[in-house]
Amino acid sequence: MAITLFLNKKKPILGRCTDDYSTKMRLRYAPFYHAMDAQKGTTIRLDGREMIMLSSNDYLGLSFHPKVVEAGRAALVKWGTSTTGARPSNGSRTYHLELEQKMAAFLGREACHIHAAGYLSCLASVAAFAQKGDVILADKNVHSCLWDGIRLSNATVERFSHNNPDDLREVIATANPQAPKMLVIEGVYSMEGHIARLPELAEIAEEHGCFTVLDDAHGFGVLGRQGRGTVDHFGLNDNVDVICGSLSKSLASTGGFIAASRDVIEFLRTHSKQTIFSAAISPSQAACAQASLEIMQSEPDHLEKLWSNTKKYRAMLKGLGFDIWDSETPAVPIVLGSKERVYPFWKALIEKGIFTVMATSPAVPAGKDLIRTAVSAMHTDEQLEKIAAAMAYAAKKL
Ligand SMILES: Cc1ncc(COP(=O)(O)O)c(C=O)c1O
Secondary structure, three states: OOHHHHHHHHHHHHHHHOOOHHHHHHHHHOOOOOOEEEOOOEEEEEOOOEEEEEOOOOOOOOOOOOHHHHEEEEEEEHHOOOOOHHHHHHOOOOOHHHHHHHHHHOOOEEEEEEEEEEEHHHHHHHHHHOOOOOOOEOOOOHHHHHHHHHHHHEEEEEEOOOOHHHHHHHHHHOOOOOOEEEEEEEOOOOOEEEEEEHHHHHHHHHOOOOEEEOOOOOOOOOOOHHOHHHHHHHHOOOOOOOEEEEEEOOOOOOEEEEEEEEHHHHHHHHHHHHHHOOOOOHHHHHHHHHHHHHHHOOHHHHHHHHHHHHHHHHHHHHOOEEOOOOOOOOEEEEEOOOOOHHHHHHHHHHHOOOEEEEEOOOOOOOOOEEEEEOOOOOOOOHHHHHHHHHHHHHHOOO
C-alpha cells in the first residue's frame, strides 16, 4: 500500500490507472470481459454453464458455417498466419484485391479498401477526407470510431439530434456556407436498432454539397437486396459518397471496409495514416469474409431466417411490455432507464442462462440505460422460447 502511494505520487499517470473509480467498479461487479469456455453458434458455455448468446453481431449466423470455417482454414494453410506488413509496403496480397473487388461490386461501388478492423475503416472514412476548416455534421449518436475520426480530422463538428432531419436542417443553416461539409451517420444504429432516415438526410446533404459518410456496420448483411445494406434498402446509391463498415458482424470475420468511387479510395490510400501504417488484414480473416459474402448471395435463407426471428423476438418483447426504443432491426435494446435497473435485469438473465450486454450512460444517453440484445438467424424457436421465459422472469426483478 505504502509503495503504491509512493509510486502514484511519483508517476501521476500511473496513479490515474491504479486509482480509477470506473475500473474499480467494473472489476467489483464484473459486468464485462466475460471469457466463454466454449461456443457453438448461439450456444455458449460460461463458467461451466450452457447459455444462449443474445448479444452477438453474428446476424446471419455464419461464424460456424462449414464453408466459412473451411475457407479460413484453407487460407491459413496457403498463405500463413499473417502478412506482417502494411498494404503499401509488403502487406498486399491478391486475396485482398479479390475481396475488395467483390465487396465493391456487391455494394455497387467502383472500389473498396479493407482494413484489419472496422474501427480503423470507419475512423479513416472521416479522418482521411475531412480537414481543418471543414464542417462535419454528425448524428449525435454515432459510434465512437466516427467520433475519433472527427477528432483526428481537426474539422469543426456540429451535432444534430439523433436521426432528425429537421434538426440537421437547422444546424446546417447556421454553419459557415463557404466551408466544405461532411455528413456522418450510421445506416443502422447499433444500440438503438434504428434505420437512418436516409432519404431526408441525403436530400439535405445534397442541397448543401455535403460529402456523405455512412457507417453500415449493422446494416450490411441485414438490409437491402441480399443484405447489401442501408443504402441499397433505400435505393440511394448515388447519394452516399462513402459506405464503411465492419467484417465482424454479418460477415462473420474481423476487419473493416470502405467502399466508394475509385478516386476516393485512391485518395484514402495516399493520405490515410490508418491505411498506410497498419498491417493488412490476415489471410484467414479475409477468406472468412469472402466466403460469407458469397453465402449471402447464394443462400438467401439466412437473411430470411434473420428477419423471421427478428419479428418473433420483437413481438415477444413488446408483448411483455418492454420499451425497445422503436428498434426496427435485429439489434434490439431493452431500455430500462437507469444503471440501478439494468444490473439486476442483466443478472437475472444470466441466472436463466441468457447472455446479454449492458450499456449504461455515458455510452448511451442519460435515461436510456439499456440491455443490448441482438437476434441471429441461428436462434432456434426453442431458444426464443427460453429467452421469452427468462425475460418474463427478469422483468419481475425490476
Ligand atoms: C457502428 C459501428 N461501427 C464500427 C464498429 C467497429 O467495428 P469492428 O468491431 O469491426 O472494429 C462497430 C463495432 O462495434 C460499430 O458498431
